[in-house]
Amino acid sequence: MSVSDRAAQAFADRFGAAPEGVWAAPGRVNVIGEHTDYNGGFVLPVAMEHTTRAAVGRRDDGRVAFASLQGDGQVVTLALDELRPGYPEGWAGYPAGVVVGLRERLAGGVNVLVDTDVPVGAGLSSSAALTCSVALALRDLAAPELRPQDLVELARGAENDFVGAPTGILDQSASVLCTAGHALFLDTRDLVSEQVPLDLAAAGLALLVVDSGVAHDHAEGGYGDRRRECEEAAARLGVALLREVDDVSGLAALADGTSQGELLLRRARHIVTENARVLEVVAALRGDADPRTIGPVLTAGHESLRDDFEISIPLLDACVEAAVEAGAHGARMVGGGFGGSAIALVEAAAVDAVTAAVAERFAREGQPAPRTFVTVPSAGARRLA
Numbered sequence: 001m002s003v004s005d006r007a008a009q010a011f012a013d014r015f016g017a018a019p020e021g022v023w024a025a026p027g028r029v030n031v032i033g034e035h036t037d038y039n040g041g042f043v044l045p046v047a048m049e050h051t052t053r054a055a056v057g058r059r060d061d062g063r064v065a066f067a068s069l070q071g072d073g074q075v076v077t078l079a080l081d082e083l084r085p086g087y088p089e090g091w092a093g094y095p096a097g098v099v100v101g102l103r104e105r106l107a108g109g110v111n112v113l114v115d116t117d118v119p120v121g122a123g124l125s126s127s128a129a130l131t132c133s134v135a136l137a138l139r140d141l142a143a144p145e146l147r148p149q150d151l152v153e154l155a156r157g158a159e160n161d162f163v164g165a166p167t168g169i170l171d172q173s174a175s176v177l178c179t180a181g182h183a184l185f186l187d188t189r190d191l192v193s194e195q196v197p198l199d200l201a202a203a204g205l206a207l208l209v210v211d212s213g214v215a216h217d218h219a220e221g222g223y224g225d226r227r228r229e230c231e232e233a234a235a236r237l238g239v240a241l242l243r244e245v246d247d248v249s250g251l252a253a254l255a256d257g258t259s260q261g262e263l264l265l266r267r268a269r270h271i272v273t274e275n276a277r278v279l280e281v282v283a284a285l286r287g288d289a290d291p292r293t294i295g296p297v298l299t300a301g302h303e304s305l306r307d308d309f310e311i312s313i314p315l316l317d318a319c320v321e322a323a324v325e326a327g328a329h330g331a332r333m334v335g336g337g338f339g340g341s342a343i344a345l346v347e348a349a350a351v352d353a354v355t356a357a358v359a360e361r362f363a364r365e366g367q368p369a370p371r372t373f374v375t376v377p378s379a380g381a382r383r384l385a
Ligand code: GLA
Pocket: 030, 033, 034, 035, 036, 037, 038, 167, 168, 169, 170, 171, 218, 335, 336, 337
């Protein structure tokens, strides 16, 4: 049975009628450009082949129901006018936030059943896959005028305003806008994007993803701290966004001799150097350069996240080190940080050796073997049925 049929069948089992359609949206890995999005900077994600599928059908009684093939099988059912930020809690808050964003178009309510193979809590944007699959469904059913950028904003609003996770637009943009065979070069300030061809297989390369198994959570903790630190650094420099600083020499004013000034300097230095790394990688991929040359740029990005931005964890540092020692051209942690996944750019012929070296390193650290897989740049959100 196809994944689309599986979702449609499960929907019919739960709700007693066929859905009006089935939609899919992918998770992502970001090649480079981490934590730049809420600073108005550059990002370069690819969509993965892993998706969340949403089977959706409208109701006529003003209620909404959310079911998932993952988790405890409970159907969360409530009146549309009961939905409010933070309620319902848990995974259903994500689709609920999207429904609320289009509330006036959905007065009769809606049934949503989701199924996913995007690893959850792994820094691979399972939440964006969820919100974007539902956003696309609701556009097709109730709001055909919405443009792709509107879907990004609708999905982001669900996370920021409804669930309360203060993310930027990297994940939702990747899930909606990516195309197969390309990385998405996005300027998050000007909202200009370009599809950059990325055919690693043709170059004999593979992008290996390593899920550390250490879950992260954006709704609290360090992610919000980093946002505030970046805002404070920008304010001290007199710019609206750190994106406006082109070169680390423009950060000198942060070094005021205090430990807070030194901390803000390091945070801002990550953003400025990371934006430069995105441009460097895009230039290499646009030109005739061997894609292997981007490897060291990825590793430099990791070091900057580890030392200046301080959002890595020792296990991801060990993972990156082990991958590079085993011959990866470059490797880095991806996503919001404090757990989640790493990527490694490896020779296709070396995938097994690098995977084994990483697993061996995890074992030495006393950790269970990580989940690993090779990902290829895949399609963004789409209708399946
Ligand atoms: C999370 C957020 C994104 C982005 C990344 C870090 O994935 O959802 O908006 O900030 O972290 O690059």
